[in-house]
Amino acid sequence: ENEKAIDIANLRAKTGLVTIDPAFMNTASTKSAITYLDGEQGILRYRGIPIEQLAEKSTFVETSYLLIYGHLPDKAELTRFSTLLTRHSLIHEDMKHFFDGFPSTAHPMAVLSSMVCSLSSYYPDALDVDNKDLIDITIARLLAKVRTIAAFAYKKSIGQPFVYPRNSLRYCANFLNMMFSVPAEPYEIDPEIEKVLNILLILHADHEQNCSTSTVRLVGSSKANLFASISAGICALWGPLHGGANQEVIQMLDAIQRDGGDVSKYVAMAKDKTSNFRLMGFGHRVYKNFDPRAKIIKACADQVLAKKGHDPLLDIAKGLEEAALKDSYFVERKLYPNVDFYSGIIYRALGFPTNMFTVLFALGRLPGWIAHWKEMMDDPQTKIGRPRQVYTGPTLQNYVPLDQRS
Ligand code: ACO
Numbered sequence: 392e393n394e395k396a397i398d399i400a401n402l403r404a405k406t407g408l409v410t411i412d413p414a415f416m417n418t419a420s421t422k423s424a425i426t427y428l429d430g431e432q433g434i435l436r437y438r439g440i441p442i443e444q445l446a447e448k449s450t451f452v453e454t455s456y457l458l459i460y461g462h463l464p465d466k467a468e469l470t471r472f473s474t475l476l477t478r479h480s481l482i483h484e485d486m487k488h489f490f491d492g493f494p495s496t497a498h499p500m501a502v503l504s505s506m507v508c509s510l511s512s513y514y515p516d517a518l519d520v521d522n523k524d525l526i527d528i529t530i531a532r533l534l535a536k537v538r539t540i541a542a543f544a545y546k547k548s549i550g551q552p553f554v555y556p557r558n559s560l561r562y563c564a565n566f567l568n569m570m571f572s573v574p575a576e577p578y579e580i581d582p583e584i585e586k587v588l589n590i591l592l593i594l595h596a597d598h599e600q601n602c603s604t605s606t607v608r609l610v611g612s613s614k615a616n617l618f619a620s621i622s623a624g625i626c627a628l629w630g631p632l633h634g635g636a637n638q639e640v641i642q643m644l645d646a647i648q649r650d651g652g653d654v655s656k657y658v659a660m661a662k663d664k665t666s667n668f669r670l671m672g673f674g675h676r677v678y679k680n681f682d683p684r685a686k687i688i689k690a691c692a693d694q695v696l697a698k699k700g701h702d703p704l705l706d707i708a709k710g711l712e713e714a715a716l717k718d719s720y721f722v723e724r725k726l727y728p729n730v731d732f733y734s735g736i737i738y739r740a741l742g743f744p745t746n747m748f749t750v751l752f753a754l755g756r757l758p759g760w761i762a763h764w765k766e767m768m769d770d771p772q773t774k775i776g777r778p779r780q781v782y783t784g785p786t787l788q789n790y791v792p793l794d795q796r797s
Contacts, residue, residue, distance in 0.1 A: 437454065437597055458761075459530060459758055477535070479532045480538065489509065503540060517618060526768075533618065534758065541751075545570055554570075563585050567588065591691070593755075594687060605627075608764065612776040637731040644735075654707065655714055672731045699740040
């Protein structure tokens, strides 16, 4: 089938026939065995396993293994994988100086993407993408170090000393500790909070050919190394129409609260095409019924706030959802809360600052990006991604010297 598709593509190239599909509304850029998504029925499965089951029973590390290697690990595989992540969690001491070069106001996504790309300068062996023996180490380095970089970026931004990863802690607990421990007061790990963080990361772990994953695949198709490809994915995720929406949602809810809490005013504004305002955390290219991730996250938000204390922004979010779902504009366009709508409320309750929300998304999406990069590299049929275009400029015009231009 693959060969047939390539034959057709070659024929198109020879005959000059090109199809146009702006924003890839209907074009599949690849085949993939990683994630199954049914947008009409709100189904999402990683390697065939429903995310509801993974959120309830798995951990982020185990789910990462599943996505990247294609099956649930047995005990020995999971131990080996977890040990690799523990062993590779430190970053090179010289990399710590990089943080000094960024202003303290730097957005952590800018820091994260730069630092991840810089990893390729510390591990030049990763530049040889055809060396299959090294790939497991490169994957472990990335999964382990992104967490450390994210926490260090936060510590730097608030002027606190870095907290080094601790080998005795599990993946999410280690991250929470690096984020929130201070020398005077070690952070106490609450297993319930650790579980919630696991759930959030699992729910973000893959979503087939979204903007950032497609970016990772396109960049990787040129045989760019894994660090460089993931760094590009992080940049793509940053945009407010994609992962950056989780930060925008909280800013929107906060603005509604400061404005008196009248959600109907904002629903009306989102319907007004001249307002340039959208309900952030609403709508999805693929989900047209409900986003199964949002359902789980909403329940988590209730659970976390019952523990951490009431947040008026949750009431505003629920009020906004209720008002929007009664409105024909949103119903007709099938616009529902997406994964980003309630996640920020949880991150806020856990103590994460707003500008770290998209970093948390990146941390969660990492195994998905890696799985797609690996799937593509393992496929001998992979060709460099190179979309065509339909040219709309002048057919031919002559060069006019500067002094003759009117
Ligand atoms: N608020 C108001 N109207 C909306 C919204 C919204 N959040 N989302 C879509 N619409 C409207 C559009 O104006 C359009 O209306 P029209 O048919 O009258 O022109 C219609 O719904 C279809 O929207 P498109 O933008 O064409 O849908 P698309 O699939 O291209 O975009 C997207 C999906 C980007 C998610 C969009 O719904 C959006 O901008 N949402 C807000 C940002 C957001 O939450 N992004 C996170 C997405 S999830 C993720 O990346 C993790």
